[in-house]
Amino acid sequence: MSPAPAHIQDLGAYVSASPSSFHAVAEAGRRLSAAGFRQLVEQDAWEGGAGSFFVIRDGALIAWTVPSAAGPTTGFHILGAHTDSPSFKLKPRPTTGKYGWLQAGVEVYGGPLLNSWLDRELALAGRLTLHDGSEHLVATGPILRFPQLAIHLDRAVNDGLTLDKQRHMNPVWGLGEPAGADLLGLLAAGADVDPREVGGFDVVVADTQAPRVFGTQGEFFASGRLDNLSSVHAGLTAIIGASDGPAHGPIAVLAAFDHEEVGSGSRSGASGPFLEDMLLRISLGLGAGTEERLRALAVSFCVSADAGHAVHPNYAERHDPANLPILNGGPLLKINANQRYTTDAPGAAHWAALCRAAGVPYQEFVSNNVMPCGSTIGPLTATRLGIRTVDVGTPLLSMHSARELCGVDDPGYLAQVSRAFFRGGQ
Numbered sequence: 001m002s003p004a005p006a007h008i009q010d011l012g013a014y015v016s017a018s019p020s021s022f023h024a025v026a027e028a029g030r031r032l033s034a035a036g037f038r039q040l041v042e043q044d045a046w047e048g049g050a051g052s053f054f055v056i057r058d059g060a061l062i063a064w065t066v067p068s069a070a071g072p073t074t075g076f077h078i079l080g081a082h083t084d085s086p087s088f089k090l091k092p093r094p095t096t097g098k099y100g101w102l103q104a105g106v107e108v109y110g111g112p113l114l115n116s117w118l119d120r121e122l123a124l125a126g127r128l129t130l131h132d133g134s135e136h137l138v139a140t141g142p143i144l145r146f147p148q149l150a151i152h153l154d155r156a157v158n159d160g161l162t163l164d165k166q167r168h169m170n171p172v173w174g175l176g177e178p179a180g181a182d183l184l185g186l187l188a189a190g191a192d193v194d195p196r197e198v199g200g201f202d203v204v205v206a207d208t209q210a211p212r213v214f215g216t217q218g219e220f221f222a223s224g225r226l227d228n229l230s231s232v233h234a235g236l237t238a239i240i241g242a243s244d245g246p247a248h249g250p251i252a253v254l255a256a257f258d259h260e261e262v263g264s265g266s267r268s269g270a271s272g273p274f275l276e277d278m279l280l281r282i283s284l285g286l287g288a289g290t291e292e293r294l295r296a297l298a299v300s301f302c303v304s305a306d307a308g309h310a311v312h313p314n315y316a317e318r319h320d321p322a323n324l325p326i327l328n329g330g331p332l333l334k335i336n337a338n339q340r341y342t343t344d345a346p347g348a349a350h351w352a353a354l355c356r357a358a359g360v361p362y363q364e365f366v367s368n369n370v371m372p373c374g375s376t377i378g379p380l381t382a383t384r385l386g387i388r389t390v391d392v393g394t395p396l397l398s399m400h401s402a403r404e405l406c407g408v409d410d411p412g413y414l415a416q417v418s419r420a421f422f423r424g425g426q
Helices: 006-016 021-034 183-190 227-243 274-285 292-297 345-358 378-383 408-423
Strands: 051-057 061-064 076-082 087-096 101-109 122-130 135-139 172-175 198-207 212-214 221-222 251-257 300-305 333-334 363-365 386-395 395-397 402-409
Touching: 006 212, 006 221, 006 227, 021 051, 021 061, 021 122, 021 135, 021 251, 061 135, 061 274, 076 227, 076 378, 076 408, 087 183, 101 378, 101 386, 122 183, 122 395, 135 183, 183 198, 212 292, 227 251, 227 300, 227 386, 227 402, 227 408, 251 274, 274 292, 274 378, 300 345, 300 378, 300 408, 333 345, 345 386, 345 408, 378 386
Parallel strands: 076 251, 076 300, 300 386, 333 363
Antiparallel strands: 051 061, 061 251, 087 101, 087 198, 101 172, 122 135, 122 198, 212 221, 221 402, 333 386, 395 402
């Protein structure tokens, strides 16, 4: 049985607290601290041994639990996810406008469904970095909107909407002249800092509509950023729930990376060294040398958790005809012959065993041969570390929309099997 509705309500609370990747890891860190995890700082020396810990690097977080009987060859059970979502990022000199409108200069981040962002009340959220190096989170209320052109001025709009990313995707945020306005100053005031001290910023646009359960039977859940905060939240609740795991169990690791939507190539992305660095330090703290560390990696396993596609009833021809995942049918096992997903036969068998042990259904997903297949952090992690990896995720409709759709049961199913995974299959 799925743990909905408690899990889905908590997912909604987590998404609402996480309008940017920086907020997502801050909220995760708050929850981990409340559960007894201790935050470590990368530049400090660490003591090895048993316990539960986490580290934040920019918009990424890695948390882990070392069981009491762990040794230098104890393997890792890693759940990897990502904290970022397709959106728009504030450009330098962001205060723009004309014809009496104040607008914001934004750059497209990742691959959002542009039309889904039209005519919504939007916020700005992210971090400000001051000249002294201190960082401050900021999140506004609803202040922005991408206004759509009225049908009277574009009679053919319903025959095909074309949006120019530079000309048309400039949100309005007020009335007046740019010379007399300061959007960055507004953000600084919201963070209670002097705008003259702001040396840099990473700020994105976020939808402000609250997550909601709906449907005649309450079977649907709509929210922004389900890709991929649904997986981060599942991993977060699972590692907290598994922190009392068996003494001889694996080392449970949650790796929530940033920048997956733009290729993962950063110091906090899955192509960077963050996870490898943390696993090395954990192993060293347990007395491992090079050989012991390699032996530990050889018995390790990674679940790459990222949202996937449910069958769309209006576009069923875009899906594989024999593999048609539905909402509330369980998490997806994602498979691709060209290694866009890294699932192989031993990994698939291990995932099936985990789901059976957890009492959770699952569904296979594979792309239609004429449709390009996206990718995840799974192949990146497998390539960097040589750890056997499977790709899984919550089935969605409207992926990359400002407001995505999943079933109320599936996020809880993913958390349930993830907890069993972290506990070594128990």
